[in-house]
Amino acid sequence: MELFEFLTPLFVLLVMGGTFVGIIFGAIPGLTATMAVAVCLPLTYPLGLENGLALLLGLYVGGISGGLVPAVLLNIPGTPSSITTTFDGYPMSQRGEGERALKIGIFSSLVGGIISLIALYFFAPALADFAIRFSYVEKFLIIIFALSVMAALSTDLLIGIFSGFLGIFISLIDTYDVEYGGNGNTRLMPESLEYWLEGGFSLLPVLIGIFGLAAILHEAEAGVPKGMSMKDLKVSSKNKFSFSIFKDQIVNLVRSSGIGTFVGILPGVGGSAASILSYTYAKTFSKNPENFGKGEPAGIIASESGNNGLTGGALVPLLSLGIPGDSTTALLIGAFTLQGVQVGPLFIGNNPMTWNAMIVAMIIANFAMFFMMFYAIRYIVMIITVPKHILFPIILMMCVVGAYTINYGIIFDVWTLLIFGIFGWLAKHLSLEIAPFIIGFILGHSSEIYFVKSLESFEDLSIFFTKSWIAVVLWVLIIGSIGFSVLLSRKKQDNTANEVAD
């Protein structure tokens, strides 16, 4: 049982504590699972990799699940991924079936989480085994593919691609590292800043800035809306919840969890895409599509199993290719780097204990989430009333602690936090896409090494097309995803034009 050495009371406690805090972050509108992970990252330094991941994965699962509470009770999604839960959850709540709606959502979340976990368990090692054979050429193309998928699923293809390349560009403001075969020269910076920027912008302060500080700036801009009072949050229980509701919904549950998992596997695509897609499918295949949006339980089932399906799915590309599946898993890369562990195709094989720990942590987190929320929903609801004027300053302080301690005390990291906090705020108003930017930033450096080293060894540009059949397949996928996106935007334009004409 050497492989389960990590399973200590502390480990279980950390997962459960993480899940609980995650639910709080998820349930408070304006705070997200990503922010929960960003804020709690500094706490993981002394915990070691397995225990640190236990906490972070708990936060992740809890954060994604907690969003359903305000979605049902207040018509406000607690996290972006529970937006479709509001469509049917709130009408049910207004009908006096609040508790029933919440419990349907909670159970669907559990099923979504578990199904995606099974997919993760079987799919990640297989994909990693396959990816081990990749040379620098294929690795470079995988990154381009990841960016093209993300751009394709952005609201605007051109701006999505631009954001991804901007991320790569910013990641290149550093030294071309000798350790990776570079020539040790700095680039893209004035001489006066060389002292600070020699090592580039550190990943975690950038992420904490974008997901922590920027979120607070947005809330401040909106005047820090007052917290909820218990009066707003009445959990009505006119119609009791019963598991029999799921009898006719097994197909919907499995399909939505599957869609969530698949969307999670696509790099950089967040939870809102997972739930919107599951919801749309559930509506299309439903016998009573006209009931959707008026308090149809199947809508909540689709939305919540879809967004929790994301949790396992998003870890697949992270653990097999080193490419984060969404913004929260991008932060997990930070946790790995912190402990000196590199994620990529060799990760699972070289770190079987950590791999097991992650799976066990996810199982515990999903069940902890279920029991905490299902049986204590009335108390969980009270948590939403934690006032923001208390919470936000603490979050800001934790952002500073995280940024400062990340490299053991470099104040420039705190300024990085501020720069990217303001950037995150600006980006939203400029309609820049954050997910491709982050993935570009994280993978920019590797993509440079893969690209330049491939050219140095083969001295031929055509190598990117002729290296292997995998390279050819990847090109087909890259062109396919861009073509798909162009088609999609054309269709959208046509629809708008038709609507205008009507």
Next chain:
Amino acid sequence: MFEFTKVTIDFETSHLLFPTIISCILALLGISILIRDRKRIATSGKHWSIIFSKMDKKRFFGTLFLTVLYFSLMVPIGDLWPNTGYGFLICSIPFLFLAGLLFLHEYTKQTILPVVIVALIAPTFVWWLFTDLFFLSLP
């Protein structure tokens, strides 16, 4: 494969190769966006004036100001007592208090008291956690 696809990379300038390519792509993308969205960009002044007119200026700029002040003072104050984390502690308490007040909507004894308590306890707890328990340096 073909002669024109052949490339030789000069190691001395290899650090500029990828940044140059990315800059060119960025510039191309930027120009395409400028051309495509020229109408929207031309009227962007209006977009920003709407954002600023809707903005809660006191809270937004207040947060920015407090944050910059907080970041700037932490190290100089911390340098007075090196490696103790006092800079963090001394700056965090007023920062939490002032930020709490800034975000607060109704100023009564019942609402201000929790802000004071949290401003005292939270930084002290984090300071103790990081310096005494985790042995990590704070400013």
